[in-house]
Amino acid sequence: MGTENEVKASIPRWIPLLGGVLGSTTCGALLYAWSVFIKPLNAEFGWSRADISMAFSICVLAFGLITFIAGKMSDKYGPRIVVAIGAILLGVGFFSAGFATSKMHLYLTFGLIAGLGGGLVYLPPIATAPKWWPDRRALATGFAVVGLGLGSFIMAPLATSIINNPAYGWRYVFYFVGIAMGIMGLLSAACLSVPPKGWKPKGWTPPAPSADQGVVKETRDFTFSETIRTPQFWMLYVGYFCGAFAGLMVIGHIAGHGIDSGLQPMQAAMVVSTLAVFNAATRILIGYAADKFGAKASLVTIMAVQVAAMALLYPAGKDVVFLGVIAALIGWNYGAMFTLFPSTCLHYYGPTSQGANYGLLFTSFGFAGFVGPYVGGMLKDITKSYYVPFIVGAVVVAIAVLMIALVKAPAKKHV
Numbered sequence: 001m002g003t004e005n006e007v008k009a010s011i012p013r014w015i016p017l018l019g020g021v022l023g024s025t026t027c028g029a030l031l032y033a034w035s036v037f038i039k040p041l042n043a044e045f046g047w048s049r050a051d052i053s054m055a056f057s058i059c060v061l062a063f064g065l066i067t068f069i070a071g072k073m074s075d076k077y078g079p080r081i082v083v084a085i086g087a088i089l090l091g092v093g094f095f096s097a098g099f100a101t102s103k104m105h106l107y108l109t110f111g112l113i114a115g116l117g118g119g120l121v122y123l124p125p126i127a128t129a130p131k132w133w134p135d136r137r138a139l140a141t142g143f144a145v146v147g148l149g150l151g152s153f154i155m156a157p158l159a160t161s162i163i164n165n166p167a168y169g170w171r172y173v174f175y176f177v178g179i180a181m182g183i184m185g186l187l188s189a190a191c192l193s194v195p196p197k198g199w200k201p202k203g204w205t206p207p208a209p210s211a212d213q214g215v216v217k218e219t220r221d222f223t224f225s226e227t228i229r230t231p232q233f234w235m236l237y238v239g240y241f242c243g244a245f246a247g248l249m250v251i252g253h254i255a256g257h258g259i260d261s262g263l264q265p266m267q268a269a270m271v272v273s274t275l276a277v278f279n280a281a282t283r284i285l286i287g288y289a290a291d292k293f294g295a296k297a298s299l300v301t302i303m304a305v306q307v308a309a310m311a312l313l314y315p316a317g318k319d320v321v322f323l324g325v326i327a328a329l330i331g332w333n334y335g336a337m338f339t340l341f342p343s344t345c346l347h348y349y350g351p352t353s354q355g356a357n358y359g360l361l362f363t364s365f366g367f368a369g370f371v372g373p374y375v376g377g378m379l380k381d382i383t384k385s386y387y388v389p390f391i392v393g394a395v396v397v398a399i400a401v402l403m404i405a406l407v408k409a410p411a412k413k414h415v
Contacts, residue, residue, distance in 0.1 A: 011193060013132040013201065019191025020125035020144030023083060026184045027122045028151020029177065030090065030114060031060065032251065032276065036159045040170040041106075050377070051103055053252075055111045057370045060248070062115030063122070064366015070123040071359020072224075079124030079355075083189035086120025091182020093117055098174030110174075121185045123362065126342050127355035128192050134351075135204045138295055138343040142287030145338040149280025149331075153273065219412040221350025226413065227357045232348060235407040237364050240341050242400035243303060244368035245375075246310055246393035247334030251275070252373035254313075254327060257386045261317030274324045275331035282335040287343075295343040296404065302340070303401045306333040310394035314387045348409050 034056040041052050073082045093113030100106040125144045133140035159173045200206065227233055254275065258268035290298045309329040316322040342358045349357050372393075379389040 015191045016129045017143040019188045020129045023121045023125045023188035025147030025151040027118045028148040029155035030118045032152030055106045058111030059115035060369030061366045063119040066116045066119035067123040067362040068359040070120045071355035074124040075355040079128045079192040080189045086117045087185020089117030095178030098171040138290035139287035142284040142339040146283040153276040221352035224353040224356040227349045230410045235403045239400040239403040241364035241368045242396045243337045244365045245372040246397045248372040249376040267320045271327045275327040278328045278331035279335035282332045286336040295340045299340040302333040302336045306397045313390045
């Protein structure tokens, strides 16, 4: 293995961070602005909200499940080719949704094809960026996922302005944004590569090997098969599912809750934007806290605060300021998960199989995205109130707090 001076980086190490921002912004536009299409699709076709929302559920499920394959492919073939394939699928699927005349067309194009493409774009930068920043792994992960919040913040007003323009309409959102997504995804792919073997940042010294009874033992990373045989991995999986379940439930219903409670539609939209801003900001800022205090400690803290925020969400609905504060808290805590869970996974199991390890861990998000918003709507229909759904969400997050608090780092593997 070469020395620091002998092993040169092929690119500046901020380039993969830029790739992560571009890729995750593309995915954020795909995932978090679907609500703007509900009204125009309902008006043109008469489809129920449940039918329209099924396209989003399929998209989130496909997005979450393909990340496992994306991680395995990224570990084997490199991140660039995987993201490039995903960008093409995402752009083609989203663009083709503009021609929809049936629910099945929408489910296939937006739901399945764009969802699969988005998952391929999203995962590889998360596994790649920390390899360039071993001295700031949580911060690098934050940059790789910050675009999920930025994408939703940009996409909602952009799509609304296109929809409300008499010269265009909802179909042109899919046309224009589909092309833009494909281009951004390809630019993201161009920014990604793995560092040369033996490379390390200038001035950084790797942690010393562990000592056992005075004998220094060199450790190695977990393989994927070793990772999934540890109970800690599945405790993280349950915790991730529970946190995403509650967060996605709120994202899908907080505007409706505000309007039902007496807020004006524009006030409810401002609440959604507040959630999106904090959802984006936390992904980088929480990285500083995680690098200083540890990802697990940060994760337990934000999850505990999330329980309280979920419990206060229903009574906050009548006051736009109160609801905005709670939305900011929920957005902050929800967004923080996407930095802290991959950082925890990386810390526990090492970077070698991070693509496959985190790819499987992230499938919990896909299941949560399919179940969370649906359960929230079902409980609202049954009880005629959002009180029960939000309390259920608080209880589910409390399970996540318990899981994360109990989990301990697995014993290191020795060479």
